[in-house]
Amino acid sequence: MKRMILAELASWRDKSDRKPLLLTGVRQCGKTYILQKFGREYFDDVAYVNLERNPEIGRVFEQNFDPQRIIDELGNLFLGRPILPGKTLLILDEIQTQPVAISALKYFCEDIPELAVIGAGSLLGVSLRREEASFPVGKVDRLQMYPMNFCEFMWASGYENYQDMLRKHPLEERVPDYVMSKMERLFYEYLVVGGMPEAVAVWVRSKDLAQVADIQDNILFGYENDFAKYAPVSEYTNIRAIWRSVPEQLARENNKFVFSRVKKSARAKDLEQSIGWLVDAGLIHLVNKVENAQIPLSV
Template sequence: MERKTLNELLKWKEKKNRKPLLLTGVRQCGKTYIIKEFGKKEFEDTAYFNFDGNTGLQSVFDFDFDVGRIVDELANVVYGDKIVPGRTLVVFDEIQDCPRAIQSLKYFCENMPELHVIAAGSLLGVALRKEGISFPVGKVDRVEMYPMSFEEFVIADGGEKYINGIKKMAFEREIPEMYTVPLEKYLKNYYIVGGMPEAVQTWVDTHDYKEVEEVQDRILKDYADDFGKHTISDTTTKVRLIWDAIPSQIARDNNKFIFSHVKQGARAKDLEDALEWIVNAGIAYKLNLVSTPELPLAGMADNTYFKVYMSDVGLLRRKSNVNYRTVLEGDASYIHFKGALTENYIMTQLKCMGVESYFWRTKADAEIDFITDYEGILLPIEVKSADNTKAKSLHLFCNRYHPRMAIKTSLKNVGDNMDGDTHIWSLPLYAIYKLKEYVIHEMGW
């Protein structure tokens, strides 16, 4: 299946001042697969080393950080063949299980820069926060990998012609029905299947929702099992409480994450470490509040007031026990959670695009679902799950802060209008992957 991460790896390979690459991402998002595909296409050999439970491999790094010795021992004893710079891709998988291998990346950068080294890890974000692990700051390049985006999902499921067709259209042109109808169906299927590669592959092979759900159940169980493997018992209990509370927290009217709703009487200081564990593992995302949207937004963010979303919309749907028929056919009692699912979808797509986002809310309950300062532009994004695009909060935001442009995303077709000084674009949910293109078009870059 086509993954945009492959393009990032190709750029890394050709960088003039290339460093060892650290590829991170949530478990089972396809890191190992894409690295091996990259090795097959771009190198004569791939020397693959997996540290998971492999104490013998880990011992190679115990003596010192002489990268010449390390490479010789890996080649002669473990790999069984020569490792040649320029011809061989060296892969250290599940590197979080070997702290000294993480430290060694500094010495590969300084003493053997001609060798292509990729290190990957699913729980690396968690491991790096443990005491005693020294991270090679400034000595590695980094790429974050996510579950498959909606665009990647459609292409994998045979809809590349729709993706390419929309890309060629003028920004102001309404999307014809020959595109909107199939893309809305793809969107519903993406809400059901999500972007975990194994679930997507199962869907592409079978188009059987039940088989997809078996895969999703297994992934959810694997995540839960990780809690016990990689945390102490007291923390495990707290992590499970947070994990199980995410769907209900997302579905609340005021979906600020409230620790006391996780466990009665619980305080933030009792559970915030458990939440950070889940976020560092890439399983969930935090969206912080910005009350005063001044640039840069990161400097205005309130880290104590936030929403929490899951890293995959399909897993959220399954974990929340929303039947796939409900997504396909709709139901009067599904309207509220449909909005929450749609917000989670937009959150995941912004992550895939590398767009850092926040949300805005006033004490009078006006709210913008997402705001970003992508490329230094203040951009509010209003999200609607259907084609009702009345947005009082967006009107208030635009009249108060005068952003040059804004986005309303829903099932409504492409369109635009002015609200005071702000050019508001209507962008369908299934075309949100064009967000950056609209910014570039608006700014004339």
């Protein structure tokens, strides 16, 4: 499926001062798919390594941070072909499972800048904090990926021509009703299906909301599994309680999140660390309340 972030990846490839790239985003938002597509379209070869599925590969990064040795061993021992700077895109997927590989990106930047390297992962901030690994500050480029937006949903649904028409439509003129009715229907579909690529693909193919709901449930179940795997033991119960409470509370008429509804008599300071973990994981976003809606905004 067409994703806007592909153009940003192409811009990164063409930068004169390009550094190794860290692509972050929640699980199942399409990182692996778009990186492999990017590699096929913009490079002669793609060297793809999944550090979660093949944890023994992570040991290559533990010996030392010599990037030439690392790519030689990755190419010869695991991929069966050489990794060539200037021609190969090296993808280190699920890099959060091997924080030492994140630290190694500094030396790829310094010693082999002509090699295009992308580390992709979720829960990156959480993983680095847990392992107390060093982050290569100033030696990597960063890019955040999100689930599909409404424009991308329209593309996947076969309505790219509507976008082209709206882009050319004068802002001061009313959009015709026959166009707005179609756009509204698509938007309501998007609100129900969401932007996870697998759910969108199933919806476009089948129009079966039951299948979509199964996929959504599996994704949410996977997130809760990550709580058990990555969260501090002392915060696990609170993290899960907050996660389950957020949609229930925001569905209420006042759209407010009340800490005492998570746990009886709970206050902000009681749940602060758990909320911070979910924010670092990219699973929730805090929105500051604006007290005075004037420029500059005061919160």
